[in-house]
Amino acid sequence: MNDDRVQDAFQTAAEAVAWITGLMPTVGIRPGLERMNLLMEKLNHPHRRLKFIHVAGTNGKGSVCAYLTSVLREAGYDVGTFTSPYITSYSNRFQYNGEDIADEDLLRLANRLKPLSDELAATEWGPLTMFEMTTALAILYYGTVVFPDYVVWETGLGGRLDVTNVVTPVVSVITNIGHDHMDILGPTIADIASEKAGIIKSGVPVISAATQPEAIEVIRRTAESKKSTLYLLGERFRYETLSVAEGETRFSFEGPFRSLPSLTVSLNGAHQIVNASVALMTLEVLRQYYALIVEDEALEAGLKKVSWPGRLEMVSRDPRILLDGAHNPEGMQALADALRDVYSYDSLNMMIAMMPNKNHAESLRHILPMVNSLIVTEPDFHKKMNAAELADIAKRLQGELGGPRNIVVEPDWRRALELLQHKAEEGSERILSVVTGTLYLIADVRSWLLHQTNSEKGW
Known part of the structure; x- marks a missing residue:
């Protein structure tokens, strides 16, 4: 009997995860998309089969991803959610309808990627990084195994040179701009905004809650150069806080397409109203551009159900x-x-x-x-x-x-x-x-x- 597993680099998911995470201290971070584009070509571009919602920003990315995932699932869509960092286990990063990737899928896909990584390592391109391997694994999972209707796709670090930027999304989101990873992204808010704005693609609408004038200027200029419609909080959409209590925050939403007088989120803190409003504007854009169907009952229930570990x-x-x-x-x-x-x-x-x-x-x-x-x-x-x-x-x-x-x-x-x-x-x-x-x-x-x-x- 022919056993293909004899040829596999890893026999268990734990072995595969240990190897992938071990690339972080050994290979490190190498910003840039050249190796990812080359890898996607070798894999026959599985990312081109998927609808991505690309989410960047300094804070709030995870919460916005959680709101989007919850509402889309409540509306009956199958949703892949790719996030970082992970709180409990490596497989948390690759979710499909709220469930982590199965060990057998992770193992099979890692064994598919390992020979390609070895092949690249022997060339001038050098070995894949942990981020590249993980992102490629996510693309293979969503594009060849589970085929979700939408993939909620969180950047790892920055945007322009982040390996997640290998995809062309149906909508881009920049939650906000703040002081983080300044050793890599640059010393000023404008520098950081420029890196985050790198996820904006030609003709793809972008939603943002950036507040600093210098950040807004960078995002607006990038959107105009890409002929992308910008939906900016405070300009194209806004919210009003109705009440704040532990476990229940109520707010109203007003956008260019409609107004919603009362919505509730269970995540705590006034900043969660901003995150929920960004997610809501993203869903509204998808309704207008892509005929996304989300009934108000699904929207209200999806927002209210969200939980996000490690945030208040x-x-x-x-x-x-x-x-x-x-x-x-x-x-x-x-x-x-x-x-x-x-x-x-x-x-x-x-x-x-x-x-x-x-x-x-x-x-x-x-x-x-x-x-x-x-x-x-x-x-x-x-x-x-x-x-x-x-x-x-x-x-x-x-x-x-x-x-x-x-x-x-x-x-x-x-x-x-x-x-x-x-x-x-x-x-x-x-x-x-x-x-x-x-x-x-x-x-x-x-x-x-x-x-x-x-x-x-x-x-």
């Missing part, structure tokens, strides 16, 4: 522990706003860890004045910021802004979490404990608190 997620009620992956200044401001507007407490304790390439002083400036006790730790990841260095920044700001009565440095995140829980249990007042910063920390804490297991977290 209350993972424990006794004690109350809130997780939020606020890893840049704009994310930290959104967290601070939510803590003021949505949650009630007498004392706020916080545990934080960061990656080394972030604008930490500006991030901490938003949150420190609210915090009673701060525990600084480190994520379990090969790249991380030293806890003592991050604590030094917090201590310098403490003199200027006030804030924590005490700042504790505990590099081991598990011991740091035990300290946070102990502080919550020993206090007599109403205490809210928040774990924030890099999603690598959020992923580990979430898996530990909910499942008593380690996460595979990563990009």
